[in-house]
Amino acid sequence: MTTVSRRSGGQVAIPITELEQSAFCQTDGNLRTRTLEEEFRSGVRWQKVPTRYLKLSPEELDAGILEARKALGQQAIILGHHYQRDDVIKYADFRGDSYKLSRMAAEEREASFVVFCGVHFMAETADILTAPAQNVILPNMAAGCSMADMAHSDDVSDAWDDISAVLGGQDEVVPLTYMNSTAAIKALCGRNGGAVCTSSNAAEAFEWAFDRGSRIFFLPDQHLGRNTALKLGVSQKDMAVWNPFRAMGGLTPEQIRRAKVILWQGHCSVHTRFTVEQIRQARETHPDVNVIVHPECTTDALQEADVNGSTEFIVRTVSQADPGTAWAIGTEINLVNRLAQENPDKTIFCLDPVICPCATMYRIHPAYVLWVLEGLMAGLVINRVRVPADVRKDAITALERMLKIGG
Numbered sequence: 001m002t003t004v005s006r007r008s009g010g011q012v013a014i015p016i017t018e019l020e021q022s023a024f025c026q027t028d029g030n031l032r033t034r035t036l037e038e039e040f041r042s043g044v045r046w047q048k049v050p051t052r053y054l055k056l057s058p059e060e061l062d063a064g065i066l067e068a069r070k071a072l073g074q075q076a077i078i079l080g081h082h083y084q085r086d087d088v089i090k091y092a093d094f095r096g097d098s099y100k101l102s103r104m105a106a107e108e109r110e111a112s113f114v115v116f117c118g119v120h121f122m123a124e125t126a127d128i129l130t131a132p133a134q135n136v137i138l139p140n141m142a143a144g145c146s147m148a149d150m151a152h153s154d155d156v157s158d159a160w161d162d163i164s165a166v167l168g169g170q171d172e173v174v175p176l177t178y179m180n181s182t183a184a185i186k187a188l189c190g191r192n193g194g195a196v197c198t199s200s201n202a203a204e205a206f207e208w209a210f211d212r213g214s215r216i217f218f219l220p221d222q223h224l225g226r227n228t229a230l231k232l233g234v235s236q237k238d239m240a241v242w243n244p245f246r247a248m249g250g251l252t253p254e255q256i257r258r259a260k261v262i263l264w265q266g267h268c269s270v271h272t273r274f275t276v277e278q279i280r281q282a283r284e285t286h287p288d289v290n291v292i293v294h295p296e297c298t299t300d301a302l303q304e305a306d307v308n309g310s311t312e313f314i315v316r317t318v319s320q321a322d323p324g325t326a327w328a329i330g331t332e333i334n335l336v337n338r339l340a341q342e343n344p345d346k347t348i349f350c351l352d353p354v355i356c357p358c359a360t361m362y363r364i365h366p367a368y369v370l371w372v373l374e375g376l377m378a379g380l381v382i383n384r385v386r387v388p389a390d391v392r393k394d395a396i397t398a399l400e401r402m403l404k405i406g407g
């Protein structure tokens with residue numbers, strides 16, 4: 001999912017997922033689902049499907065999906081991430097953020113088929129946590145995550161070797177990866193005494209890691225890493241950013257030795273859109289507004305906001321707030337719109353006046369959902385996500401540590 005080029009190749013790689021992000025930004029607030037053929041006309045490069053699915057109208061897709069669900073019964077469950085468009089989330093048996101959905105995947109042992117309406121790293125995690133006989137299906141294999149695509153497994157492995165060589169022993173540094181990373185990176189953490197964390201338990205994971213080593217190598221979101229380290233009292237001068245496009249991450253051995261936290265230079269193209277200026281503007285137009293943002297936002301935006309927390313925290317906080325309160329939210333627009341619809345007694349709006357859905361979640365179009373469900377009806381498992389056994393073994397170690405850390 002990357003335009004290619006490892007740091008050794010000399011070129012700078014920008015994930016296609018990042019380039020596509022702006023393709024869906026608009027100002028009229030209309031996120032209606034078009035036919036897949038219309039979506040393709042905007043120049044996106046999504047997975048090819050049989051021609052029949054290109055022209056189906058929203059009504060035809062809806063009727064087909066409902067019929068397939070009925071025919072498949074308990075054999076198939078659909079998991080839907082909160083950032084999915086309404087025309088997909090409405091079919092989900094369970095909704096959640098990546099952490100909640102991964103726990104559900106681990107608990108749902110009955111269904112033979114888990115159709116994961118999320119992005120690739122989430123489907124990989126579900127495959128790792130479900131029973132071997134269960135099939136995890138990602139409706140559109142092009143649904144990646146621009147942040148996860150910023151950390152190529154080979155580059156991370158090289159970086160880990162470089163850092164370990166400078167520090168003279170792996171006990172010195174604990175690798176921690178955010179859930180939004182490939183299974184191979186999770187496995188590297190599992191093999192080397194590290195763990196996976198989520199935005200719900202990043203602080204607990206940092207404390208866990210500092211109990212085991214004097215430094216943390218955090219991947220792939222520099223903002224979540226920086227925000228969490230600051231929360232725990234680590235100062236900016238004790239952090240270094242590893243640039244994967246430069247030799248030794250662009251750091252000197254001395255900078256590596258001095259750093260308590262080494263942050264991979266990755267970011268979320270959705271959450272870094274929120275700015276201090278937008279927050280000030282929201283306060284000007286709504287003087288009593290509460291500003292809540294996701295910790296993948298920049299430190300400046302996070303420090304300007306009133307509250308911050310994971311996607312589930314945002315859902316809970318806003319849903320449980322008193323009637324009449326106002327909320328300016330810094331997270332993905334489909335979730336913000338849904339919260340506004342489900343909480344008509346509150347004023348809820350997105351901090352960013354430009355409507356920018358997560359472009360990769362957006363790739364799960366209802367036509368893909370119908371395609372994989374009809375495949376199952378015909379006895380075909382389309383788009384099964386399978387993590388190789390050796391990667392799975394080490395990744396599960398890191399994921400089990402995450403589940404034990406809790407939070």
Ligand code: SF4
Nearest residue numbers: 145146147268270358
């Ligand atoms: S919102 Fe950001 S981190 Fe989440 S899936 Fe989209 S690009 Fe990835």
